[in-house]
Amino acid sequence: MNKNAEALKKGDALLIIDVQNDFCPGGALPIDEGDRVVPVLNQWIDVARKKGVPVYASRDIHPLRHVSFREQGGQWPPHCIEDSAGAALHPDLDLPADTVKITKGVRMDKDQNSAFDETGLASELRREGIQRLWVGGLALDVCVLATVIHARIECFDVFVLEKATRPVSPVRGEAAIRKMKAAGAHIID
Numbered sequence: 001m002n003k004n005a006e007a008l009k010k011g012d013a014l015l016i017i018d019v020q021n022d023f024c025p026g027g028a029l030p031i032d033e034g035d036r037v038v039p040v041l042n043q044w045i046d047v048a049r050k051k052g053v054p055v056y057a058s059r060d061i062h063p064l065r066h067v068s069f070r071e072q073g074g075q076w077p078p079h080c081i082e083d084s085a086g087a088a089l090h091p092d093l094d095l096p097a098d099t100v101k102i103t104k105g106v107r108m109d110k111d112q113n114s115a116f117d118e119t120g121l122a123s124e125l126r127r128e129g130i131q132r133l134w135v136g137g138l139a140l141d142v143c144v145l146a147t148v149i150h151a152r153i154e155c156f157d158v159f160v161l162e163k164a165t166r167p168v169s170p171v172r173g174e175a176a177i178r179k180m181k182a183a184g185a186h187i188i189d
Contacts, residue, residue, distance in 0.1 A: 013134070016056070062082065100124070122156075149179065
């Protein structure tokens with residue numbers, strides 16, 4: 001286990017971003033090696049359970065004809081359509097029963113890449129006394145990036161679990177790491 005996971009403590013939360021079937025190999029919008037984040041995240045989940053650290057998991061859930069889909073002028077193929085197998089969280093992700101799930105992307109008029117975008121997540125975390133977020137998931141250069149930047153704007157201390165995330169594009173992934181560092185996030189190797 002990564003020694004960094006032992007740093008989890010009271011006031012922390014593990015935030016898993018969009019580890020869904022459509023973002024893994026064989027899905028509608030597959031991220032290269034997207035499924036490889038699952039075992040790494042499961043190790044972090046195990047430590048979080050043992051230490052009493054809450055786990056939050058966001059889900060990208062879209063209605064049909066969502067504004068982010070190419071057919072509607074967006075940049076992505078249809079993906080994570082509500083009630084579809086592709087929208088389900090990866091079956092090997094070992095989420096605790098008390099995981100708080102955040103649904104985003106349901107608005108018809110805009111995309112919601114950040115788990116904080118009109119979800120009430122910041123209020124929930126503050127209510128629970130969370131100060132530090134440990135973040136992994138998919139994709140590094142899209143929803144992880146947006147969530148980390150938003151978390152920093154909300155004044156949370158953020159640790160990005162680099163081995164627990166993958167980018168859509170390696171070049172954009174490198175740029176995302178630079179942007180997150182510039183925003184004050186810590187990148188954990």
